[in-house]
Amino acid sequence: MALDPDRTVRGLLFDRDDTLVIDVPYNADPHRVVPVPGAHRAVERARAAGLRLGVVTNQSVIAKGMATREQVDATNARVDELVGPFEVWCVCPHDAGDDCACRKPRPGMVLEAAERLGLPPESLVVIGDIGADVGAAVAAGAQGVLVPTPRTRAEEVDAAPTVADSLEEAVALVLGHVAAVRA
Template identity: 80%
Template sequence: MALAPDRVIRGLLFDRDDTLVIDVPYNADPHLVVPVPGAHRAVERARAAGLALGVVTNQSAIAKGLATRDQVDATNARVDELVGPFDVWRVCPHDADDGCRCRKPRPGMVLDAAEQLGISPAEIVVVGDIGADVRAAVAAGAQGVLVPTDRTRQDEVDAATTVAADLDEAVTLVLARTAAVRS
């Protein structure tokens, strides 16, 4: 499975938990942030290729009262320090039933990140570990790459247009498409 052959890719957005860092449910403690193996290298490769980089992350811990926005921001700053830096961060603080426009699989965070980066959503790839990440990309007019984990459901894998074994392979797919379009 591959990315669309005719699209220029200028930006790469990542999900946070189980994509860039090992998921600690409702994590609001920067000291618990542990990068997924190879995350820093994969992000560095994308940055070296000239891609704009960002993170789009659902953080319902805020809506549930399990964390404050300041705690989530501090945790994100630690991710930025260990894996980034990223050009843009978009956080959805809402719970699943809040009806916001930003919570993945809705496209709001992807659209907002694209606008902040000055890039068309069609020029962005979103990398994540669950179907909601990929569906948010598609809903925004971007492309998605699914990097399954043990928690990714089989129906999400089956529905994904592009699947990578790990974060490094996801970036390799993006960079290969970027190089092919430029040549």
């Protein structure tokens, strides 16, 4: 299944780890940030098309006491330097058992990003590497694109409404839709 042809896409939200940058578990060290191949080019293409851009990322490293919010913010700033810049960063500092509204697959960060970008959630697409990313998009009324990695579970791929082989392909799908809507 593809993106909804009846929706106008105005913004694009990305997951951070294993979507924009190579996942280093619980990374809060800016020096360990390495972009996924093609990430900068894909983000630039989205920006050039006029899409508003943001990042929504679960960072339980804060709740686990393995890093401070300042360390995570510094790591995110490095992602901004290498891949961005992004207009909005939404970070969930909670752990899986904290029962917060922001941790993906809950919609909190997608809704916050929509509000901060001044866009309705249904005009957003979220690109991520696991089912929680797509789940957060759907729960917020946005659309989701899954870009599987070797860690993505088969059932997550099967359940995703839209799947792309790479970040560049995911952005191209979104941009093809944007061009189709504008035409």
